[in-house]
Amino acid sequence: MKNRLRELRAVRRWSQADLADHLDVSRQTINAIETGRYDPSLPLAFKIAAVLELPIESLFYPDE
Amino acid sequence: MSLPSDARLSVSDRRRNRETITKSIPPLALLLVTQGSLIVVDPGRPSDALHVGWAFSPMVAILWLAWVQLQSLRRADEFQRVVQLESLALGFGAMAILALGGGLLDGAGIGDPRQSLQLTLGIGIVTWVVALAAKSRAGR
Numbered sequence: 664m665k666n667r668l669r670e671l672r673a674v675r676r677w678s679q680a681d682l683a684d685h686l687d688v689s690r691q692t693i694n695a696i697e698t699g700r701y702d703p704s705l706p707l708a709f710k711i712a713a714v715l716e717l718p719i720e721s722l723f724y725p726d727e
Numbered sequence: 728m729s730l731p732s733d734a735r736l737s738v739s740d741r742r743r744n745r746e747t748i749t750k751s752i753p754p755l756a757l758l759l760v761t762q763g764s765l766i767v768v769d770p771g772r773p774s775d776a777l778h779v780g781w782a783f784s785p786m787v788a789i790l791w792l793a794w795v796q797l798q799s800l801r802r803a804d805e806f807q808r809v810v811q812l813e814s815l816a817l818g819f820g821a822m823a824i825l826a827l828g829g830g831l832l833d834g835a836g837i838g839d840p841r842q843s844l845q846l847t848l849g850i851g852i853v854t855w856v857v858a859l860a861a862k863s864r865a866g867r
Contacts, residue, residue: 707804
C-alpha cells in the first residue's frame, strides 16, 4: 500500500517527530509508514486521517 | 517540496525510553547484589533448603526484568511492537537451534551441559538485542 504522508506532512511543514507527537507514536513508526515498510492498522490509519483532516482514501492507495 | 529535518525522538519515544530505563534500574541492582552474593559468599552446605532458595535468588531479579520488558512492550506503539516481537522470535529461534545442538553434543558425551546452556542463553539474548538494534537502525 502506498501513501501521501510525506507530501502532506511537507505541506504542513511538520517533521516526522511533529506528526508522531500528534499521533502519540514513535518517529520510527512514521518513517516506516512513509517509506512503505509498514502498513498501519485501520485504527492508526483513521487517526492519521483525522490529524491531517483528510478522508482516509485520499491518504492511502493500492500499489498498482 | 522541502521537509523540515528533525531527528529528535517523539514524546512517545522519550516517555517509553524514560520509563523503561527508570524501571530497569531496581531489578538490575538486585541482580547485581544476588548474583554477586552467589559469587562472593560460600555457604558451605549445598544441600540446605535455604541454600537452594539463595541459589535461585537472582531469578527474582530476572523475572522482575522480564516484567519490565513486558510493560515496555505493552506501552510500545504497533510498529515498535512488531519490531520487538520479530527480534524476540529471532532470539528464540537461535536459542532453540543452539539448545538442540547442545543436547545432541550432550547425548554424545561431548562438552559440559552447563556451559552449553549458558552459551545458548547468552547467544539467544545477543541475537535478540542485535536484531532489535538492526531493525531499529533501519527505521531511522
